[in-house]
Amino acid sequence: EAGVAQSPRYKIIEKRQSVAFWCNPISGHATLYWYQQILGQGPKLLIQFQNNGVVDDSQLPKDRFSAERLKGVDSTLKIQPAKLEDSAVYLCASSSSWTGGVNEQFFGPGTRLTVL
Amino acid sequence: AQSVAQPEDQVNVAEGNPLTVKCTYSVSGNPYLFWYVQYPNRGLQFLLKYITGDNLVKGSYGFEAEFNKSQTSFHLKKPSALVSDSALYFCAVTGSNDYKLSFGAGTTVTVRA
Numbered sequence: 001e002a003g004v005a006q007s008p009r010y011k012i013i014e015k016r017q018s019v020a021f022w023c024n025p026i027s028g029h030a031t032l033y034w035y036q037q038i039l040g041q042g043p044k045l046l047i048q049f050q051n052n053g054v055v056d057d058s059q060l061p062k063d064r065f066s067a068e069r070l071k072g073v074d075s076t077l078k079i080q081p082a083k084l085e086d087s088a089v090y091l092c093a094s095s096s097s098w099t100g101g102v103n104e105q106f107f108g109p110g111t112r113l114t115v116l
Numbered sequence: 117a118q119s120v121a122q123p124e125d126q127v128n129v130a131e132g133n134p135l136t137v138k139c140t141y142s143v144s145g146n147p148y149l150f151w152y153v154q155y156p157n158r159g160l161q162f163l164l165k166y167i168t169g170d171n172l173v174k175g176s177y178g179f180e181a182e183f184n185k186s187q188t189s190f191h192l193k194k195p196s197a198l199v200s201d202s203a204l205y206f207c208a209v210t211g212s213n214d215y216k217l218s219f220g221a222g223t224t225v226t227v228r229a
Contacts, residue, residue, distance in 0.1 A: 004159070042120075042206050042219030043160070056216060091159060102148055102167050105217065107159035 002026065004108035006092050012114045018080040021111045025073070025094030031055075033105060034067055034077050035091040043091055049075065079113075087115045118143040120209050122220035130228055135197040137223045139190045139207030146212040149190040151181055154204040154222070163205075166190060177201070197227045 005024040013019050025032050030051050035043035046065065047057040051072040060067070064083070069075040079086055089112050093105040121140045129135050141147055148167050152160040164175025171183045181192045190207060207220045 040221065042208075042221050044219075045216055048216075093160075102165075104150060104162040104165055105160075106162065107152075109157070109159045 004092055004094055004106055006090075006108035006111055008111055009109065010112050010114075012116065013082055014116050015084055016081040018078065019082055019113060020076050020078045021090050021092075021113075023075045023077070023092030023108060025075070025092070026106055029094035029096050029106070030072070031095045031097060032069055032075050033093040033095075034075070035093065037089040037091055037110070039088070046077070082113075082115045084115050087113055089113070118209055118211055118214060118216075118218045120207050120218055120220035122205075122207055122223045124223050125221075126224045126226065128226045128228065129197050131199050132196050135192075135194040135201065135225065135227070137192040137205050137207075137225060139192065139220060140188050141190060141207070141209040142188065143209050143211035144213045147183075147188075147190075148210045148212070149181070149183060150208040150217070151175065151179070151190075151192050152206045152208060152219075154206065160206060163192070197225075199227050199229050201225060202227045 007022050032049045034046045037043040046060045047067045048055040049069040052069045067077045089110040091110045092108045095103045095105045097103050119142045150165045151163040154160045164173050166173045166183045174180045179194050204222045206222050208217050210217045
């Protein structure tokens with residue numbers, strides 16, 4: 001079974017530029033998550049999708065971050081414009097169901113973003 | 117609000133010795149607890165989870181964890197550590213009243229040969 005795929009693996013941009021990350025979840029997984037992991041901290045949930053609908057985006061900085069999951073499969077996360085504090089690893093995860101929170105999440109390798 | 121505390125930033129043990137990584141939690145409702153491991157330049161890998169039932173949970177790579185409701189703890193253990201167990205370990209919790217997974221800050225485990 002193929003795992004969660006993410007691209008690019010690394011990205012370096014200057015502040016105020018735009019950047020986009022792509023995620024392809026495990027086949028058949030209805031739930032998709034985007035996390036931000038700042039160095040020295042645990043992952044923080046940015047947005048959760050169930051199929052192509054948003055379940056939770058309460059911690060997404062909506063003035064600069066956006067995400068979509070068209071057709072309920074692949075997802076993209078965009079930052080526009082980027083700030084220095086956005087430097088982090090962006091992790092995508094998927095699970096077979098979000099109901100009750102009992103199912104483990106499967107994580108991709110992440111995209112390491114450096115904002116200069 | 118739910119939260120996870122991993123009181124030790126680093127744990128150092130010799131190969132062959134027991135390994136314990138501590139985790140305490142706070143959650144509304146019944147807790148669902150998870151341990152993940154992260155190797156350099158890789159995503160998090162699931163180790164084990166507690167949902168209900170036996171307080172001692174066995175997982176991948178010889179790891180186990182003990183759920184203690186009275187102490188609100190979910191410590192990760194391995195009877196005999198290997199050098200290859202050196203990694204960053206995260207405890208995570210969600211509750212029956214919330215589906216959102218909250219992670220601790222992580223504990224770096226170093227196993228010396």
